[in-house]
Amino acid sequence: MAEQTYPSPPPSLSIRRAGVTIRLTPHALVWEDAVTVSHIPYTAITDAEADPFPAYASSLRVTVRDTGTGHPSVYELLCSPRDAAAFAAAITAQIPRNGDRPPPSDQRAITVAPRRDDPPLLERHEPQELATRVLLMLFTLNSLGLIIFGEWFWALMSWCGFIGWYAAGALITLAVNGIRSAWLVITKGVRTEARYSHTEQRRDSAGNSATYQIYTFTDPSGITREYTHIPGDADRSAPKQSRTIRFVPSELYHHDISSTFEVVLAFVTTPLLIAAAIFAAAIGFVNMPGRLFLLLVG
Structure with missing residues (x-):
């Protein structure tokens, strides 16, 4: 046997x-x-x-x-x-x-x-979900306070404040994750060659179809893994037979695979994401709790 x-x-x-x-x-x-x-x-x-x-x-x-x-x-x-x-x-x-x-x-x-x-409660939800619920609760209290003061227009505009704070948090999270991923690739990444395997058509939750190119490579421990590439117009019809990528072993995450373009893009877009987050937070503060604060101190 x-x-x-x-x-x-x-x-x-x-x-x-x-x-x-x-x-x-x-x-x-x-x-x-x-x-x-x-x-x-x-x-x-x-x-x-x-x-x-x-x-x-x-x-x-x-x-x-x-x-x-x-x-x-x-x-x-x-x-x-x-x-x-x-x-x-x-x-x-x-x-x-x-x-x-x-x-x-x-x-x-x-x-x-x-x-x-x-x-x-803390075991049922992720931190992002709890933060969204807390933000929604603060929005509700802010709207009720404005209604008490008779500010119906600003109570409605509180929705803009909610969207502004939510967008600011999402943009900051995206920037931090992008920089962290890029930093891991630079400091711990192992350069490896991934070879083209096949192309797949996948649909998202909205039913939209997208094309993905699947590449395979062998990590340092001998395990065969996949790298999913979203093709652009240049390589949609004729995918590259091989791509140079970096494989990052980590104690927290099994792997983090990135191409050089993705690393550069993370560093280039991070200042733009932070600027957009500050702008969204400013809109959020004006609408919630900025207007209510002015009414209370005035």
Whole structure:
């Protein structure tokens, strides 16, 4: 009987987003929503990928085989690009290879159980989601204060304040993530050659189709990984057969892959993002709580 080899235990990763919590255990992916808790064995998973969305989000998509429990065939969550990439890589590393996969009779089924109790507030939501809720609460209080003073127009304009503060936070987050990613690439990046594999047509949540070029490379530990490239007009019809990229091992994130263009773009756009964030914050302050503050001190 041939000896089977199994992957090493997965890292301690977790994501909390939009009321959904997912985490990795030694034998299964745990997917917890507001109603149920699903334990998805790695032997039931066929694929895990991170599809980039516009701006600063990615869709973590986990595809599972039918094990006769009536579960969805695809589990999907919109989260940060780093979280999505780290989870997709970690799950892929846990999926048994064809020679290591146990026979169908020995494969564990997906179990779905009702959620018994609610975890603490800070464990149910990501910091960004909590910040948005706090901002919405402050907006509501600001609007009520303006209505008490009879400032109905400025109470309505508070929405601009809410949008301004929200945009400022999003722009600052985007700038910090871009600089951090670029800095990791410069200081810890390992230059490697990625070869063209194939082209995929993917659809986002709005149904819009986009073209992605998939490149493969082998990291220093010998694991084959994928690099997703969004082609421009110049290389849409004839993709390059190889691309030079940098692979960044990290304790917090499994990998961070960037091209030279992406690194330069991060440094060039960061001042523009910060300037736009300051402008958005100024609009936010004028509308919330600027007007209410002037009424109180006047």
